[in-house]
Amino acid sequence: xxxxxxxxxxxxxxxxxxxxxxxxxxxxxxxxxxxxxxxxxxxxxxxxxxxxxxxxxxxxxxxxxxxxxxxxxxxxxxxxxxxxxxxxxxxxxxxxxxxxxxxxxx
Amino acid sequence: xxxxxxxxxxxxxxxxxxxxxxxxxxxxxxxxxxxxxxxxxxxxxxxxxxxxxxxxxxxxxxxxxxxxxxxxxxxxxxxxxxxxxxxxxxxxxxxxxxxxxxxxxxxxxxxxxxxxxxxxxxxxxxxxxxxxxxxxxxxxxxxxxxxxxxxxxxxxxxxxxxxxxxxxxxxxxxxxxxxxxxxxxxxxxxxxxxxxxxxxxxxxxxxxxxxxxxxxxxxxxxxxxxxxxxxxxxxxxxx
Numbered sequence: 168x169x170x171x172x173x174x175x176x177x178x179x180x181x182x183x184x185x186x187x188x189x190x191x192x193x194x195x196x197x198x199x200x201x202x203x204x205x206x207x208x209x210x211x212x213x214x215x216x217x218x219x220x221x222x223x224x225x226x227x228x229x230x231x232x233x234x235x236x237x238x239x240x241x242x243x244x245x246x247x248x249x250x251x252x253x254x255x256x257x258x259x260x261x262x263x264x265x266x267x268x269x270x271x272x273x
Numbered sequence: 274x275x276x277x278x279x280x281x282x283x284x285x286x287x288x289x290x291x292x293x294x295x296x297x298x299x300x301x302x303x304x305x306x307x308x309x310x311x312x313x314x315x316x317x318x319x320x321x322x323x324x325x326x327x328x329x330x331x332x333x334x335x336x337x338x339x340x341x342x343x344x345x346x347x348x349x350x351x352x353x354x355x356x357x358x359x360x361x362x363x364x365x366x367x368x369x370x371x372x373x374x375x376x377x378x379x380x381x382x383x384x385x386x387x388x389x390x391x392x393x394x395x396x397x398x399x400x401x402x403x404x405x406x407x408x409x410x411x412x413x414x415x416x417x418x419x420x421x422x423x424x425x426x427x428x429x430x431x432x433x434x435x436x437x438x439x440x441x442x443x444x445x446x447x448x449x450x451x452x453x454x455x456x457x458x459x460x461x462x463x464x465x466x467x468x469x470x471x472x473x474x475x476x477x478x479x480x481x482x483x484x485x486x487x488x489x490x491x492x493x494x495x496x497x498x499x500x501x502x503x504x505x506x507x508x509x510x511x512x
Contacts, residue, residue, distance in 0.1 A: 200329070203329050203330045205329050206326060206329035206330055206374070207373070216326070216373050216374070216379060217373045220373075249369040249370075250369045250370050250372065250373065251370075252369075252370075253342075253369060253370030254330075254342070254370060256342070257342065
């Protein structure tokens with residue numbers, strides 16, 4: 168799976184615009200890894216790197232989508248969300264949805 | 274990005290250092306774990322294990338992202354990598370996204386730090402890093418070339434290789450957008466661990482000057498023996 172990182176990066180660059188391209192099939196599990204979520208929230212989405220970071224496996228998709236969008240836009244802002252905000256420009260609305268739907272199934 | 278309250282003493286210290294001693298400064302106090310890590314014999318096998326978590330962002334190849342969110346780490350000098358890790362950990366260089374990964378809990382002790390940077394240092398670099406928009410032959414390139422000769426060579430060297438001994442980073446082969454961001458933060462005092470002499474040197478750079486000089490260095494070739502044989506190269510350690 169790690170391979171996907173660079174492949175996706177290359178594909179996105181070829182497409183010219185980051186975060187908004189639809190060139191790829193939206194596989195929530197693959198996106199979860201390639202968009203760096205795995206680094207902070209853990210491979211199973213319930214072993215976060217820090218004890219004050221949330222477990223997100225099994226979360227309701229609608230709730231998770233809202234939180235991700237709020238962290239991305241800055242509407243949800245505290246000392247902790249700053250960590251995640253730094254990567255959220257890497258995911259589009261469609262990708263957020265795909266990841267959230269996958270998380271809900273865990 | 275917001276910094277947390279705990280970091281404010283560092284801001285005060287860093288600003289104090291910049292104002293008080295622009296020529297010397299204590300941008301690189303060293304000491305403690307930084308010195309310890311520099312002098313330990315690295316264990317590459319353990320370095321690989323530690324690197325696994327870094328790979329989520331910097332990629333298994335250590336190439337980062339061409340669009341500049343994550344810098345290329347491959348090929349960077351060991352001493353520079355160690356200093357940056359120590360600075361991020363100490364709250365001396367803001368990096369909220371990476372902060373937890375720079376903590377001892379994530380990396381381990383000085384030995385583990387020595388191990389992971391030794392592992393990173395030996396990775397081949399990407400043959401296709403993010404380049405600036407103006408190729409050789411353009412006016413912008415020529416302007417950047419002159420700016421580089423006049424302002425950067427003394428520290429980052431003719432070829433952009435920097436200086437291992439002095440903790441001067443190599444900047445050839447690094448992604449354009451990442452470097453523009455760092456340069457701007459260094460100029461404007463947002464990157465607090467910056468070298469005060471560099472800050473002094475670039476304080477009158479306009480935004481255009483900045484883009485031109487960074488553009489130039491991204492078009493300087495990296496020695497072929499430091500590059501992976503192709504952009505499709507995959508780090509076999511993480512297959």
